[in-house]
Amino acid sequence: MNDTAANRGRIWGIGHLLPRLMLLFFLLDVILRFVPVDPLTFRAWEAMLRHYPNAVGPFIPNKHYHRDNSYGGVAGIGSLPALRHYHSVDFTTDAYGFHNPPALAQSNPIGIVIGDSFAVGSELPDDQSLSAQLTERFGGYFYNAGAPQPLHLRSLEVVAQRLNLHRGLVIFEFLESRTLQDPPAATPDGARGAAQAFFFRAMGPQWTDRLGTPLNELHASPLRALSAKLQKKIQDDTVLPNSFAAFVIQERLRNGEPIVFLPAEFKSPNHPRKAAERWAAYFAWYSSELRKDGLELVVLLVPNRTTIYAPLLAQPRDVSASRAALQDLADALQNAGVFTVPLERRYAHDATVLLNQEKYLYFLDDTHWSGDGTAVAADEIFKARE
Amino acid sequence: MLFNSLVFLFLFLPIVYFGFWRLRTKKQRYIWLTGASYIFYGTWNYKFCALMAFSTAVSYFAGLGLLGAADPRRRKLFLIIPVTIDLLLLGFFKYFNFTVSSFAQLSAWLHVPVHPPVLNIILPVGISFYTFHTISYMVDAYRGVITPTRNFWEFSCYVSLFSQLVAGPIVRFRQVEADLDNLDHADRTRWLDIGWSFFAIGMMKKVLLADTIAAIINSAWKDAAHLSTFGAWLCVLGYTYQIYFDFSGYSDMAVGLGYLFGIRLPQNFNSPYKALNISDFWRRWHISLSTCLRDYLYIPLGGSRVSANWLVYRNLLITMLLGGLWHGANWTFVFWGGYHGVLLCLYKLFGKFWDRLPVALQRAGTFFLVVVGWVFFRSDSFSVAAGMLARMFTFSTGVLFPGLIGLLVALAIAAAIAHFARNTFEMNHEWNSWTVAGLCLGYTATLLAIASGQQSPFLYFQF
Numbered sequence: 001m002n003d004t005a006a007n008r009g010r011i012w013g014i015g016h017l018l019p020r021l022m023l024l025f026f027l028l029d030v031i032l033r034f035v036p037v038d039p040l041t042f043r044a045w046e047a048m049l050r051h052y053p054n055a056v057g058p059f060i061p062n063k064h065y066h067r068d069n070s071y072g073g074v075a076g077i078g079s080l081p082a083l084r085h086y087h088s089v090d091f092t093t094d095a096y097g098f099h100n101p102p103a104l105a106q107s108n109p110i111g112i113v114i115g116d117s118f119a120v121g122s123e124l125p126d127d128q129s130l131s132a133q134l135t136e137r138f139g140g141y142f143y144n145a146g147a148p149q150p151l152h153l154r155s156l157e158v159v160a161q162r163l164n165l166h167r168g169l170v171i172f173e174f175l176e177s178r179t180l181q182d183p184p185a186a187t188p189d190g191a192r193g194a195a196q197a198f199f200f201r202a203m204g205p206q207w208t209d210r211l212g213t214p215l216n217e218l219h220a221s222p223l224r225a226l227s228a229k230l231q232k233k234i235q236d237d238t239v240l241p242n243s244f245a246a247f248v249i250q251e252r253l254r255n256g257e258p259i260v261f262l263p264a265e266f267k268s269p270n271h272p273r274k275a276a277e278r279w280a281a282y283f284a285w286y287s288s289e290l291r292k293d294g295l296e297l298v299v300l301l302v303p304n305r306t307t308i309y310a311p312l313l314a315q316p317r318d319v320s321a322s323r324a325a326l327q328d329l330a331d332a333l334q335n336a337g338v339f340t341v342p343l344e345r346r347y348a349h350d351a352t353v354l355l356n357q358e359k360y361l362y363f364l365d366d367t368h369w370s371g372d373g374t375a376v377a378a379d380e381i382f383k384a385r386e
Numbered sequence: 387m388l389f390n391s392l393v394f395l396f397l398f399l400p401i402v403y404f405g406f407w408r409l410r411t412k413k414q415r416y417i418w419l420t421g422a423s424y425i426f427y428g429t430w431n432y433k434f435c436a437l438m439a440f441s442t443a444v445s446y447f448a449g450l451g452l453l454g455a456a457d458p459r460r461r462k463l464f465l466i467i468p469v470t471i472d473l474l475l476l477g478f479f480k481y482f483n484f485t486v487s488s489f490a491q492l493s494a495w496l497h498v499p500v501h502p503p504v505l506n507i508i509l510p511v512g513i514s515f516y517t518f519h520t521i522s523y524m525v526d527a528y529r530g531v532i533t534p535t536r537n538f539w540e541f542s543c544y545v546s547l548f549s550q551l552v553a554g555p556i557v558r559f560r561q562v563e564a565d566l567d568n569l570d571h572a573d574r575t576r577w578l579d580i581g582w583s584f585f586a587i588g589m590m591k592k593v594l595l596a597d598t599i600a601a602i603i604n605s606a607w608k609d610a611a612h613l614s615t616f617g618a619w620l621c622v623l624g625y626t627y628q629i630y631f632d633f634s635g636y637s638d639m640a641v642g643l644g645y646l647f648g649i650r651l652p653q654n655f656n657s658p659y660k661a662l663n664i665s666d667f668w669r670r671w672h673i674s675l676s677t678c679l680r681d682y683l684y685i686p687l688g689g690s691r692v693s694a695n696w697l698v699y700r701n702l703l704i705t706m707l708l709g710g711l712w713h714g715a716n717w718t719f720v721f722w723g724g725y726h727g728v729l730l731c732l733y734k735l736f737g738k739f740w741d742r743l744p745v746a747l748q749r750a751g752t753f754f755l756v757v758v759g760w761v762f763f764r765s766d767s768f769s770v771a772a773g774m775l776a777r778m779f780t781f782s783t784g785v786l787f788p789g790l791i792g793l794l795v796a797l798a799i800a801a802a803i804a805h806f807a808r809n810t811f812e813m814n815h816e817w818n819s820w821t822v823a824g825l826c827l828g829y830t831a832t833l834l835a836i837a838s839g840q841q842s843p844f845l846y847f848q849f
Binding site for chain 2: 013014015016017018019021022025026029221223224227228230231234235237238239240241242243
């Protein structure tokens, strides 16, 4: 009898319960990773991005994401609900995992858009991405091959082959902040890339996805996301101070609207001339390689949000260095024979005009451009090509 | 690697724990714990593992030397040389830049500006703690208090034991010698409950109380010049409880982890905010440090058994000034030590009067004096400390900082525990089902807080 009581005491003892609680917590974390994360996300990026090595497309193929109350990532990082601008978002991917809604897709494309999240059309409805706007203006289909990092040349060639594109345009959306980095090497994929390519060829895309999907699900921890959400709820500046606000810079435009930036958005290269020369050399090489395949490169120079809106703040900031760096880059590209469409002047003009109408070329709570921004960019490209 | 991190809780600890209990012999267990501790330490900066290994080897061979030497002069050499090496290492890593910049400031003040080089030195985590481990070992061996061990792995396990490696308690070899000697006969289940109980309570103290308070007051300290009188007091009180729950929480976790591996570590905090006078406070606060300072500094200086009263005060002041300096290379720490030294001297002088005051008044008075001292301890410079004290002791209106509700709730809970509850060493750790449920709930909240990715390091890691 005593032994039984002693055993019961042991089983319910803290030394037995707490390790089991930890084990439970661990198992819960693992199990929850197999539950879709969509309900926990407020924008498409986190829900759609593939985290396993994939042949070309960066997103989960043939998936549609819709949310009525999406908002900008910077307001999310800073946990600033008052500064959110809610908007509807649709994000549809094609069979290769690129952001191309079937409704807009056409056979025989006349061009491909590559670049980073701007080219992807992050935060935008399907029909307002740059490729969709270009399709509307040119009357021919532009395939959206935007990815978190602009596609390497070899990957772009694979996309072009799949699309059967032997003549046409490649629009390279190039964001100003990318000048802070060095251009990728001429053969960027190296031994690892070659091994990956061999693996994909051997496995085939279906098996790659079959193996990769569970890895993808394991990548994100809903338990962690929920805990972070809970932290953000409690840190409301009343119960607890909002420690997340330190990650963003809160400003106000001269029309009174609040706008939030990431500190990284204000960074400029230390040696803009050298950066411009390096990138010009890279694009000259990229362009010449594409020409061999019958494709023509157009580099779209997109200024940072700060370069356009910092002068329009209630307390304006000097952006002459950024403007000069963009000009250097545009000059270097043109001298290298690369067809370039710089957006800075048109954007600066339009942003000033639209400010009074409370329209903006970029989101006020996110780093990305808005539908108005992509429309202006598509106009500029169209005009330049005419 | 922090105790309050997922990688420690879900990877490191289970592997080390189950690996340890799978091993049978003493030697295997010493090696296992030493290896695990070096991995634990190496996660901060693997390069400093060599420094700790060097310090361990020097002290181990010094111990062997003391074991074999009978000649007093040789014995003295076996003490002085390794202690000097240890102190030089500590001095270089912790105090070189401080000394150089202080010298530069002094020379500028004397209108003879010099610009000595400032080195880019990274302070190895926990160097103050393991240096005290090794020094106490050698001094105790020299004094004949302990018999130095011949087993290198036992000694390196003692120096590097991960549970108390980076922030104490400062464990003396004699305090753990018996448990280390019996490591092969340790019973896994004997201290399982008490070990987890200590660990969980320590974790909750750190994550739920100390970190919550820190999240509110840290930004307020940065903006101290604009605080109101009320805000300044809340801020300083917040820090008073933050440092207590942070450090005592760490110590509880260290003790709990020690129990899980069959090693009993000493008590480091004995409800210091219940102290009746400043002398009592130092018997309750960071006990392992204050006893080290007493045994290895104050008593060798003569302690209170000296011919003249002023020598006692001198000894107290030297001990406390060096105790302050031990905490960090900044004059504010030295001042804090000196402040407590002066308070101890005053208590020596007027203790008889103080002790006649009502107990509640003694407690409140001691607490008040300790709180004022924390202003210097927390401030990066004297100007910040002076600004905060000015805000506290003159009426000023100013901004109240965000998170006031959270701070008031946290302070109320913290005060109730610190002033009225039993501490972890006074508890019997035999919980009924309700308290077990409460502990589990609290521990779950702690795990969730850790999972959110907002862990903060322990305050005493910087010392």
